[in-house]
Amino acid sequence: MADEKDLKQARAAFQALCEMLDEKNWHYEKDAENLVISCGAQGEDLPMRIRIEIDVERQLIMLLSQMPFTIPENRRTALAVAVSAANFGMVDGSFDYNYLNGNIVFRMTSSYRDSLVGKDVFEYMLFCSCFTIDRYNDKFLMVAKNDMSNEEILNFID
Numbered sequence: 001m002a003d004e005k006d007l008k009q010a011r012a013a014f015q016a017l018c019e020m021l022d023e024k025n026w027h028y029e030k031d032a033e034n035l036v037i038s039c040g041a042q043g044e045d046l047p048m049r050i051r052i053e054i055d056v057e058r059q060l061i062m063l064l065s066q067m068p069f070t071i072p073e074n075r076r077t078a079l080a081v082a083v084s085a086a087n088f089g090m091v092d093g094s095f096d097y098n099y100l101n102g103n104i105v106f107r108m109t110s111s112y113r114d115s116l117v118g119k120d121v122f123e124y125m126l127f128c129s130c131f132t133i134d135r136y137n138d139k140f141l142m143v144a145k146n147d148m149s150n151e152e153i154l155n156f157i158d
Contacts, residue, residue: 006056006057006059007056009059009112010035010054010055010056010059010112011035012116012117013035013054013061013112013117014032014035014037014054016117016118016119016121016122017037017052017054017061017119017122018030018037019119020119020122020123020126021037021039021122021126023119024123026039026126027039027040034053035053035054035056036051036052036053036054037050037051037052037053038050038051039052041130043130043133043134043137043138044134044138045134045137045138046067046068046134046137046138046141047068048065048068048130048133048134048137049065049066049068050063050064050065050126050129050130051063051064051065052064052122052125052126058111059111059112059113060109060110060111060112061109061110061111061112061117061121061122061125062107062108062109063093063106063107063108063109063125063126063129064105064106064107065105065106065129065133066103066104066105066106067103067104067105067106067137067140067141068137069140069141069144070101070102070103071102071103071104071140071144072102072144073102075143075144075145076099076102077099078143078144078148078150078153079097079102079104079140079143079144080097080099081150081153081154082139082140082143082153082156082157083095083097083104083140085153085154085157085158086136086139086140086157090132092108092128092132093106093107093108093128093129093132094106094107094108095107095136095140104140106129106132106133108125108128108129110125136157139156139157142156143156143157
């Protein structure tokens with residue numbers, strides 16, 4: 001159970017997130033009670049839905065973005081190769097792939113335990129995530145729609 005100090009720190013982080021989004025004129029919906037922001041962005045090709053949560057218990061900032069498509073069963077093994085290749089060189093964040101239901105979610109987390117979280121952390125998380133998602137989401141969709149060998153997938157993702 002979170003104590004008052006933890007809750008105060010989480011609310012301060014949430015406030016910094018909202019201030020950063022306001023300064024960037026970013027359109028978003030906020031759930032101040034649950035410390036959750038929902039927003040989106042349009043990449044070069046596919047839209048990106050983004051959810052940012054402040055987890056009071058674990059003292060984490062979590063950014064999540066589910067891909068706007070589901071992988072068909074006959075292409076799920078190919079996508080396992082594609083997601084693995086994309087994640088291999090990634091410095092921050094990762095794509096979580098559920099082979100059983102065909103969903104891919106980008107996830108980036110940052111701990112704020114015993115820290116003062118400023119707007120720069122949220123700006124980095126948001127823009128780095130959008131760049132990464134936009135770089136790979138259309139590639140994942142192409143792999144899902146086309147018959148490619150593992151070698152072709154690795155060359156395409158790289």
